[in-house]
Amino acid sequence: MKDPQDYAFETRAVRAGQHRTNEGEHSEAIFPTSSFVFESAAQAAARFGGQEPGNIYSRFTNPTVRTFEQRLAAMEGGEACVGTASGMAAILATCMALLKAGDHIVSSKAVFGTTTSLFNTYLTRFGVAVSFVPLADLAAWEAAIRPETRMLYVESPSNPLTELVDIRALAELAHARGCLLVVDNCFCTPALQQPLALGADIVIHSATKYLDGQGRCVGGAVVGDAERVGKEVFGFLRTAGPTMSPFNAWVFLKGLETLSLRMRAHCENALVLARWLESLPQVERVYYPGLESHPQHDLAKRQQSGFGGIVSFEVKGGREAAWRVIDATEMLSITANLGDAKTTITHPATTTHGRLTPEQREAQGIREGLIRVAVGLEAIADIQKDLARGLGG
């Protein structure tokens, strides 16, 4: 594939980044090797000296990881991508490469729990300050920016209440104030949302979720321009070491081939489920950007090409009623993971958001009756039937 951008998204997802070896293999090869050999001492010296491009050691580059990176870069529309050992390693590498002591981050409040811990517990130790703002409130983002702010950090849609931010507007604000906009695109994936085209500078992925799509491997990625990602984030990773293994890269790159199809199916199932839940008298409220009742439905239609696979809903009767629904399921997996072919069900108030104080939870809208479903690829009728057991519906 000469220039992947000459091809449609689905085609890039299947073919970008493949470099066939002289064995003529059709499927991408896995290169499980820690180091690479040189033809001569002079070649080794030239590789190490940077005069000759090529592989040296798999902490630096690996052909299978490179195929994954080039494919994901082509799908997100970025110049460069680096694979990482996990989604958290992608966030860490981005911060370590692009920030220094004295810098400040503004982040949305509703971000992945471990991201909050990384910012609050660890980055602050190295002199990087963090402020948290309500996701959808552009005025709050603007008010939180200080002269030393370098990075705005956001997830859209948010977990678990599926709140959105206008990425284009936030990118304009970031650039007007000399900041980078970093978007964690885990929930939508490039199949539904391409933040770089909306003006974001860097995209973060937990490949563990939809990119794999079948719950097998932990991994992550950073996508962006050649300078910041291709040089600086890459430079941190090859030095510090939280890089992606070739085996995991192979699993993820095969996952990318079916990403469009899978995301479409996740979206279709999720919309049917959300509409059904909204019709039940036992359900207080449903959170899904695809519903007309979602306050940002129009923004979701504009910014995303699908509404995603995560549906949250609040049942009447608080924790007791929510746990009854969860415990009555026979098929759904009670787990906090998402982005799997298998539907998962979670009680955020006592798991993913259990470490917050009741007041913090209330402020974020995480009530005791809230249930999050990451809708999988099973028949929607079976998913409904399983949830209906505890809903009496």
Ligand SMILES: *Cc1c(COP(=O)(O)O)cnc(C)c1O
């Ligand atoms: C899971 C997740 C992460 C962290 O990814 P890991 O692969 O578990 O390290 C980051 N952001 C979001 C939105 C996630 O869901």
